Amino acid sequence: MKVLVTGSSGLIGSMLINSLADSFEFSALDARSSDHAPDVPTLIIDGSNYESMEKAFEDVDAVVHMGANAPVETPWSDVLKNNISMTHNVYEAARQHGVKRVVFASSNHAVGNFELDEPYSRIRVGDYEGLTPGEFKQIDHLVPIRPDSDYGVSKAFGEATGRYYHEHFGLEVACLRIGTANAPNKPVGVRMLATWLSHRDLAHLVSQCLTQPVGFEIFYGVSDNTWRFWNTDHAKKTIGYAPQDNAENYRDSI
Amino acid sequence: MKVLVTGSSGLIGSMLINSLADSFEFSALDARSSDHAPDVPTLIIDGSNYESMEKAFEDVDAVVHMGANAPVETPWSDVLKNNISMTHNVYEAARQHGVKRVVFASSNHAVGNFELDEPYSRIRVGDYEGLTPGEFKQIDHLVPIRPDSDYGVSKAFGEATGRYYHEHFGLEVACLRIGTANAPNKPVGVRMLATWLSHRDLAHLVSQCLTQPVGFEIFYGVSDNTWRFWNTDHAKKTIGYAPQDNAENYRDSI
Numbered sequence: 001m002k003v004l005v006t007g008s009s010g011l012i013g014s015m016l017i018n019s020l021a022d023s024f025e026f027s028a029l030d031a032r033s034s035d036h037a038p039d040v041p042t043l044i045i046d047g048s049n050y051e052s053m054e055k056a057f058e059d060v061d062a063v064v065h066m067g068a069n070a071p072v073e074t075p076w077s078d079v080l081k082n083n084i085s086m087t088h089n090v091y092e093a094a095r096q097h098g099v100k101r102v103v104f105a106s107s108n109h110a111v112g113n114f115e116l117d118e119p120y121s122r123i124r125v126g127d128y129e130g131l132t133p134g135e136f137k138q139i140d141h142l143v144p145i146r147p148d149s150d151y152g153v154s155k156a157f158g159e160a161t162g163r164y165y166h167e168h169f170g171l172e173v174a175c176l177r178i179g180t181a182n183a184p185n186k187p188v189g190v191r192m193l194a195t196w197l198s199h200r201d202l203a204h205l206v207s208q209c210l211t212q213p214v215g216f217e218i219f220y221g222v223s224d225n226t227w228r229f230w231n232t233d234h235a236k237k238t239i240g241y242a243p244q245d246n247a248e249n250y251r252d253s254i
Numbered sequence: 255m256k257v258l259v260t261g262s263s264g265l266i267g268s269m270l271i272n273s274l275a276d277s278f279e280f281s282a283l284d285a286r287s288s289d290h291a292p293d294v295p296t297l298i299i300d301g302s303n304y305e306s307m308e309k310a311f312e313d314v315d316a317v318v319h320m321g322a323n324a325p326v327e328t329p330w331s332d333v334l335k336n337n338i339s340m341t342h343n344v345y346e347a348a349r350q351h352g353v354k355r356v357v358f359a360s361s362n363h364a365v366g367n368f369e370l371d372e373p374y375s376r377i378r379v380g381d382y383e384g385l386t387p388g389e390f391k392q393i394d395h396l397v398p399i400r401p402d403s404d405y406g407v408s409k410a411f412g413e414a415t416g417r418y419y420h421e422h423f424g425l426e427v428a429c430l431r432i433g434t435a436n437a438p439n440k441p442v443g444v445r446m447l448a449t450w451l452s453h454r455d456l457a458h459l460v461s462q463c464l465t466q467p468v469g470f471e472i473f474y475g476v477s478d479n480t481w482r483f484w485n486t487d488h489a490k491k492t493i494g495y496a497p498q499d500n501a502e503n504y505r506d507s508i
Contacts, residue, residue, distance in 0.1 A: 076342060076346070080338070080339060080342070084334070084338065084411075085334060088330060088334070088404075092330070113417075113418070113421045113422075116421065142398065144396065144398075145399065145410075145413075145414045145417065146417060146418075146421065147414050147415075147417065147418045148418065148421075148422070149418065150342075150415075150418070152414075152418065153411065153414045153415050153418055156399075156410070156411070156414040157338075157407065157410070157411050157414070159399075160364075160399045160401050160406075160407045160410040160411070161401075161404075161407050163367075163399065163400060163401065164367070164400075164401045164402065164403065164404070164406065164407055167367045167370065167400065167402075168367075168402070
């Protein structure tokens with residue numbers, strides 16, 4: 001299966017290509033060249049320019065769209081260009097070139113304001129008083145959109161576009177509300193005891209999204225953390241997501 | 255109460271200013287001057303340019319944001335500029351200038367793909383067999399986003415931005431998923447027997463949004479049509495929406 005990865009110089013994009021090199025034939029699209037980028041055919045191009053980026057979509061079976069400004073604090077002008085415009089372009093180029101499937105890096109920040117509410121507001125700071133893991137209502141894929149930033153709004157935009165392209169043009173779309181996948185690849189700080197996503201669980205999740213049947217789906221990308229507050233049942237049931245890691249094992253070192 | 259109307263040369267913007275002139279002190283913002291525009295102070299400016307449009311927000315209590323490309327078929331480049339960028343700018347300018355409330359012209363097209371499903375797919379073409387008005391599940395303000403177009407995606411974007419600005423900055427936001435408000439001000443075609451919104455019901459709805467307490471709300475803008483499939487209970491309960499018109503009265507002339 002030929003898979004185009006956008007954002008191949010980024011933390012997640014490069015990790016995915018390296019981890020899954022034996023399973024997929026990768027090509028890449030990125031705004032910049034990078035010494036850290038994996039050795040695959042890469043088009044260096046501004047993804048907000050449709051005419052120049054679309055040729056990367058020729059002869060491709062699926063797209064893993066990770067290219068974006070990743071910080072939640074990204075200013076609006078960059079969100080507009082690199083998250084909103086580019087994400088539209090990815091769906092449109094996929095449609096125009098007959099690419100069957102898009103795996104879209106959405107984010108927990110599309111629904112980040114649920115963390116203003118109990119019990120999530122307490123769990124994120126390590127106040128577990130009166131709570132038992134798994135015995136409170138988790139945030140699932142059916143909750144309304146509650147972005148915590150322009151960045152989060154752009155991820156909600158990407159999900160809405162994905163649903164439109166699925167329902168009108170038949171594109172298969174999996175949106176991953178990714179938790180915290182970080183460079184140290186272990187939880188750093190109390191919130192990550194809930195939100196951490198290990199590199200191997202993320203690579204497995206993306207692999208399942210590429211190989212299992214999907215329609216339009218929203219999955220939370222989070223490891224099997226004892227104190228996670230995002231529900232992973234939909235991913236487990238739909239594509240057989242089977243996370244192996246648990247942030248709790250790192251509690252003593254956060 | 256000083257109210258800025260964007261899109262004052264448009265069908266709805268101009269109708270609102272004329273209908274509600276006795277109740278509010280209006281000013282306006284529009285991309286173009288127009289003979290049809292009501293006689294209020296109007297800034298003619300490109301709303302996608304933040305620096306030039308924000309001065310319209312000085313000394314204003316509320317904004318009614320109707321300015322956008324209205325056709326559902328609007329191409330992406332115009333949607334991006336005039337719906338997405340401008341709508342972001344309206345929320346941001348409201349925040350920067352201490353404007354307390356935004357009434358946003360969302361659209362039924364943010365959830366338009368529910369009309370692919372029964373019974374809405376049948377009602378929209380006048381096939382009522384086996385159905386009784388009010389005895390099927392209506393589409394309410396809690397359903398997931400299901401846009402039917404890039405235009406619909408841009409309206410979902412505006413709702414998501416509104417929720418973010420409400421929850422983070424305290425802006426009061428009412429999003430109106432407007433049905434079909436048209437120039438003849440009567441239903442034209444079978445679908446409008448479900449979706450029609452009369453001018454007086456729309457003016458009343460906007461007036462209630464400006465004067466009644468709101469937090470972040472999503473209301474359907476539709477008259478009291480016998481065959482409507484959008485639920486208006488939330489608007490009736492929250493702001494006392496009391497529509498007077500019913501498309502059914504025009505059935506013989508559609």
